[in-house]
Amino acid sequence: xxxxxxxxxxxxxxxxxxxxxxxxxxxxxxxxxxxxxxxxxxxxxxxxxxxxxxxxxxxxxxxxxxxxxxxxxxxxxxxxxxxxxxxxxxxxxxxxxxxxxxxxxxxxxxxxxxxxxxxxxxxxxxxxxxxxxxxxxxxxxxxxxxxxxxxxxxxxxxxxxxxxxxxxxxxxxxxxxxxxxxxxxxxxxxxxxxxxxxx
Amino acid sequence: xxxxxxxxxxxxxxxxxxxxxxxxxxxxxxxxxxxxxxxxxxxxxxxxxxxxxxxxxxxxxxxxxxxxxxxxxxxxxxxxxxxxxxxxxxxxxxxxxxxxxxxxxxxxxxxxxxxxxxxxxxxxxxxxxxxxxxxxxxxxxxxxxxxxxxxxxxxxxxxxxxxxxxxxxxxxxxxxxxxxxxxxxxxxxxxxxxxxxxxxxxxxxxxxxxxxxxxxxxxxxxxxxxxxxxxxxxxxxxxxxxxxxxxxxxxxxx
Numbered sequence: 012x013x014x015x016x017x018x019x020x021x022x023x024x025x026x027x028x029x030x031x032x033x034x035x036x037x038x039x040x041x042x043x044x045x046x047x048x049x050x051x052x053x054x055x056x057x058x059x060x061x062x063x064x065x066x067x068x069x070x071x072x073x074x075x076x077x078x079x080x081x082x083x084x085x086x087x088x089x090x091x092x093x094x095x096x097x098x099x100x101x102x103x104x105x106x107x108x109x110x111x112x113x114x115x116x117x118x119x120x121x122x123x124x125x126x127x128x129x130x131x132x133x134x135x136x137x138x139x140x141x142x143x144x145x146x147x148x149x150x151x152x153x154x155x156x157x158x159x160x161x162x163x164x165x166x167x168x169x170x171x172x173x174x175x176x177x178x179x180x181x182x183x184x185x186x187x188x189x190x191x192x193x194x195x196x197x198x199x200x201x202x203x204x205x206x207x208x209x210x
Numbered sequence: 211x212x213x214x215x216x217x218x219x220x221x222x223x224x225x226x227x228x229x230x231x232x233x234x235x236x237x238x239x240x241x242x243x244x245x246x247x248x249x250x251x252x253x254x255x256x257x258x259x260x261x262x263x264x265x266x267x268x269x270x271x272x273x274x275x276x277x278x279x280x281x282x283x284x285x286x287x288x289x290x291x292x293x294x295x296x297x298x299x300x301x302x303x304x305x306x307x308x309x310x311x312x313x314x315x316x317x318x319x320x321x322x323x324x325x326x327x328x329x330x331x332x333x334x335x336x337x338x339x340x341x342x343x344x345x346x347x348x349x350x351x352x353x354x355x356x357x358x359x360x361x362x363x364x365x366x367x368x369x370x371x372x373x374x375x376x377x378x379x380x381x382x383x384x385x386x387x388x389x390x391x392x393x394x395x396x397x398x399x400x401x402x403x404x405x406x407x408x409x410x411x412x413x414x415x416x417x418x419x420x421x422x423x424x425x426x427x428x429x430x431x432x433x434x435x436x437x438x439x440x441x442x443x444x445x446x447x448x449x450x451x452x453x454x455x456x457x458x459x460x461x462x463x464x
Binding site: 024025028029031032057058059124126127128129130131132150152154172173194195196197200201 | 211212213215250253255280281282284285286304306308330331332333380381409410411434435464
């Protein structure tokens with residue numbers, strides 16, 4: 012069972028629909044006890060960084076999620092969920108994040124159109140079970156204005172070029188995250204979600 | 211590289227996909243869930259669903275259809291038609307849409323675009339513009355129409371596009387009423403005029419009959435995405451053929 016963390020944002024059902032089509036059991040929950048006992052966690056996200064941290068705090072999920080990241084539970088952040096896993100964000104900030112992966116969330120450079128919306132390519136930096144079967148150059152769907160800049164380049168699994176080469180997939184131990192939306196990235200995205208379920 | 215998007219559009223009337231010429235003479239083109247699934251499998255980059263008679267119909271049917279389509283596709287999904295306030299926006303997003311497309315409501319109440327962008331983010335606010343060429347100068351070259359193309363507004367399409375961007379729209383879905391359903395190609399002058407006026411992505415719509423037309427809209431027209439209905443619904447071309455053709459002509463597609 013995969014637990015999708017509900018903190019009052021919108022794309023939860025898309026993630027659950029994707030798992031349903033893969034015949035992988037998942038549940039949406041905001042209950043701290045359910046989340047505490049989860050075997051695998053998805054932290055989705057759409058919206059602003061500060062609001063999202065506020066919502067997590069209001070639901071008493073900040074320490075809980077940090078604890079789950081520390082105890083080895085596989086955790087996958089999606090889009091804003093990726094950004095929340097980092098130390099802090101520049102968006103209306105600096106605002107502190109969950110700090111599971113050291114690094115800062117920065118605004119995309121001014122020379123490109125922001126938000127970055129659409130299908131862009133993954134460039135694989137190293138092999139990782141999350142991306143098993145995903146070919147170099149695969150297109151995935153992005154919608155974002157900020158990107159994460161990890162302190163340790165070793166935490167970068169794949170990048171995407173949009174004005175700069177930014178982190179599209181990151182991993183630190185049992186914590187993975189994608190800047191794009193796998194649940195909206197058709198076959199490639201479904202493959203990634205299936206890989207996560209199989210970890 | 212960021213790919214150009216090919217977007218099939220489902221015009222939905224009372225729960226069925228339809229297609230007309232110049233916005234009238236509707237022909238049945240199938241079940242929305244089946245069409246959506248087929249396009250998702252075929253490689254559509256996004257799906258647009260416009261409830262063309264929403265203003266006069268039962269809203270529940272629409273929310274229910276949106277939900278069923280959203281459950282069966284794994285690409286971004288935009289829904290428009292009859293959305294009047296932020297409550298409607300929320301309902302549609304909650305039903306599983308990723309973006310809403312506002313047309314009449316945005317023209318009548320531009321602050322709705324701003325309110326939606328502030329509450330849900332610019333990325334989910336699409337402003338749809340139905341533009342028609344006007345007789346002659348002086349005055350705007352293209353006028354916008356509302357109520358599904360039935361009501362002229364006297365407003366200049368280019369000015370409105372610019373205003374929509376400044377209100378926080380994330381994208382513009384630009385339909386040429388003169389070309390809609392005619393299959394003679396996009397109104398490239400209209401596209402060029404709008405894409406050079408705004409910084410946000412423009413989705414070209416109205417008039418695609420051949421794959422060459424898609425190419426023209428995405429290159430000469432400057433559009434980020436090409437929307438088409440007739441050529442896909444009636445099997446003239448598949449999405450794969452469209453992608454192969456564009457790739458061969460040097461356009462980056464998924």
